[in-house]
Amino acid sequence: MAWIELENITKNFGKVSVIKNLSLQIEKGEFVSILGPSGCGKTTLLRLIAGLEVADKGKINIAGTDVTFSPPNVRKIAMVFQNYALYPHMTVFKNISYPLFIKKIPADEIKQRVNTIADNLKISPLLDRYPQQISGGQQQRVAVARAMIQTPNVFLLDEPLSNLDAMMRIEARGFLKYLLDKIGTTTIYVTHDQSEAMALANRIVVMQNGIIQQVGSPKDIYDKPSNIFVASFVGNPPMNLLQATINSTQVKIGDQYLDIKESITNLRKPLQNGKVYLGIRPEHISIYHEDSKNDGPIVEGEIFVSEPLGFETIITVIVSDQQIKVIKFGGSKNLKPGEKIKLQFKKNKIYIFEFETGYRINEIQGDDYDDH
Ligand SMILES: Nc1ncnc2c1ncn2[C@@H]1O[C@H](COP(=O)(O)OP(=O)(O)O)[C@@H](O)[C@H]1O
Ligand SMILES: [Mg+2]
Known part of the structure; x- marks a missing residue:
C-alpha cells in the first residue's frame, strides 16, 4: 500500500x-x-x-x-x-x-x-x-x-x-x-x-x-507530454503548437509541406480528417543554413521580433500566419523584423496531437506508450 x-x-x-x-x-x-x-x-x-x-x-x-x-x-x-x-x-x-x-x-x-x-x-x-x-x-x-x-x-x-x-x-x-x-x-x-x-x-x-x-x-x-495542455503548460517559452493537416508522409502548415515520415510511422490512432496540432519546442528549432548537417524539415517564415536575453535570444517568427518561438543561443545580430528566415525542426522532436481531443498520437523516441 x-x-x-x-x-x-x-x-x-x-x-x-x-x-x-x-x-x-x-x-x-x-x-x-x-x-x-x-x-x-x-x-x-x-x-x-x-x-x-x-x-x-x-x-x-x-x-x-x-x-x-x-x-x-x-x-x-x-x-x-x-x-x-x-x-x-x-x-x-x-x-x-x-x-x-x-x-x-x-x-x-x-x-x-x-x-x-x-x-x-x-x-x-x-x-x-x-x-x-x-x-x-x-x-x-x-x-x-x-x-x-x-x-x-x-x-x-x-x-x-x-x-x-x-x-x-x-x-x-x-x-x-x-x-x-x-x-x-x-x-x-x-x-x-x-x-x-x-x-x-x-x-x-x-x-x-x-x-x-x-x-x-x-x-x-x-x-513526453500526453496532450496539448501539458505540452503548453511546461517549458519557457512553451512548446509551439501549430495548426496543420497531415497525410501519411507529410504535414502541411499553411501552404508549406514538411516531410515528417519518421515522426508519424506509428500513430496511436487513425487520423480523422487529417487535422492536427504539430508541436515543437523552441530549443528544437534552429535557423537553417546551407551547410546544415541536420536533415530535419524546413519551413520559411518572417521575423516578427527578436528578444536578446543575454545568454539566449528568443526569436518570434511568423510562419503561414502562425507564430513560432525559437531559442537561439548566442548573439542576435542580423535578426531584423520583416526579414525572411528559414527554420529547421529537429526531426525526432516533432509532436503530433489530435486536433479534436488534444491527445498526443505519435510516438516519441524511448516512449513506451503507457503514459495516459
Ligand atoms: N470554500 C469554497 N467555496 C466555494 N468555492 C470554492 C471554495 N474554495 C475553492 N473554491 C473554488 O474552487 C475552485 C478551485 O479553487 P482552489 O482549490 O483554490 O484552486 P487553486 O489552488 O488551484 O488556485 C475555484 O473555482 C474556487 O473559486
Ligand atoms: Mg491555491
Missing part, C-alpha cells in the same frame, strides 16, 4: 465541481508537485489531504490508516499555507514552537528543538522578532520551520514561494530543495509555476479543472 492513497475523490462547492473523481498514490519519501493553473483545485486537494475539507465521494488513506473522515489533528500533517499564516502577535520563537506548545512538550525540549531548526534554516538571529519585522523570505522560512518542527507523516506546501520577488524565489527554491532532501519527509508541493515543479519534484502531477492530466517524472512531463 502506498503512503498516501487518494481514491476517486470528488469535491463540490455548491454546484461547482472542483475535484473530479481523482485518484493518486504517493510513496513514502516522495517529493510530488501538483502543478496547474490558478483555480484548477490545487489548494482544495491539499485541504482534503490535510482534513480541512471533507470529500463528497472517495477515500483517503495516509500511512496505512483510513483518514477519510478524520479531523486534521490525527492525520499528522504539517502544512505551509500560501500566505504563511504566521501569528502576528507572537515572536518568531513562539510561532515556531506553537505546535509543540499545544502538545505540552516540556519547555527545555521545545527550546532545544527550536534552536536546532532555526540554526538549520539560518533564522536564529530572528527568534525574538515579530513577523512584521522580518522580510517575506524570512517569513517563509519561519512558516517552514513551524511545519518542520513537528515530525509529520506528510509535509504539504501550498505555493510557498509565490509571495517572494523573482530573485528571492530562486534563492529560496534551492534552499527548500536542499532542506527537504535532507529531512526526506514525504512532501506534496503545490504550484502554478512549472519551473518550480520541474526544479523540485521527483514526480509531477499536472492538473486542469480538477482532473489529473498526466503524472510523471519532470523529464517525462517535458519530453
Whole structure:
C-alpha cells in the first residue's frame, strides 16, 4: 500500500465541481508537485489531504490508516499555507514552537528543538522578532520551520514561494530543495509555476479543472507530454503548437509541406480528417543554413521580433500566419523584423496531437506508450 492513497475523490462547492473523481498514490519519501493553473483545485486537494475539507465521494488513506473522515489533528500533517499564516502577535520563537506548545512538550525540549531548526534554516538571529519585522523570505522560512518542527507523516506546501520577488524565489527554491532532501519527509508541493515543479519534484502531477492530466517524472512531463495542455503548460517559452493537416508522409502548415515520415510511422490512432496540432519546442528549432548537417524539415517564415536575453535570444517568427518561438543561443545580430528566415525542426522532436481531443498520437523516441 502506498503512503498516501487518494481514491476517486470528488469535491463540490455548491454546484461547482472542483475535484473530479481523482485518484493518486504517493510513496513514502516522495517529493510530488501538483502543478496547474490558478483555480484548477490545487489548494482544495491539499485541504482534503490535510482534513480541512471533507470529500463528497472517495477515500483517503495516509500511512496505512483510513483518514477519510478524520479531523486534521490525527492525520499528522504539517502544512505551509500560501500566505504563511504566521501569528502576528507572537515572536518568531513562539510561532515556531506553537505546535509543540499545544502538545505540552516540556519547555527545555521545545527550546532545544527550536534552536536546532532555526540554526538549520539560518533564522536564529530572528527568534525574538515579530513577523512584521522580518522580510517575506524570512517569513517563509519561519512558516517552514513551524511545519518542520513537528515530525509529520506528510509535509504539504501550498505555493510557498509565490509571495517572494523573482530573485528571492530562486534563492529560496534551492534552499527548500536542499532542506527537504535532507529531512526526506514525504512532501506534496503545490504550484502554478512549472519551473518550480520541474526544479523540485521527483514526480509531477499536472492538473486542469480538477482532473489529473498526466503524472510523471519532470523529464517525462517535458519530453513526453500526453496532450496539448501539458505540452503548453511546461517549458519557457512553451512548446509551439501549430495548426496543420497531415497525410501519411507529410504535414502541411499553411501552404508549406514538411516531410515528417519518421515522426508519424506509428500513430496511436487513425487520423480523422487529417487535422492536427504539430508541436515543437523552441530549443528544437534552429535557423537553417546551407551547410546544415541536420536533415530535419524546413519551413520559411518572417521575423516578427527578436528578444536578446543575454545568454539566449528568443526569436518570434511568423510562419503561414502562425507564430513560432525559437531559442537561439548566442548573439542576435542580423535578426531584423520583416526579414525572411528559414527554420529547421529537429526531426525526432516533432509532436503530433489530435486536433479534436488534444491527445498526443505519435510516438516519441524511448516512449513506451503507457503514459495516459
Ligand atoms: N470554500 C469554497 N467555496 C466555494 N468555492 C470554492 C471554495 N474554495 C475553492 N473554491 C473554488 O474552487 C475552485 C478551485 O479553487 P482552489 O482549490 O483554490 O484552486 P487553486 O489552488 O488551484 O488556485 C475555484 O473555482 C474556487 O473559486
Ligand atoms: Mg491555491
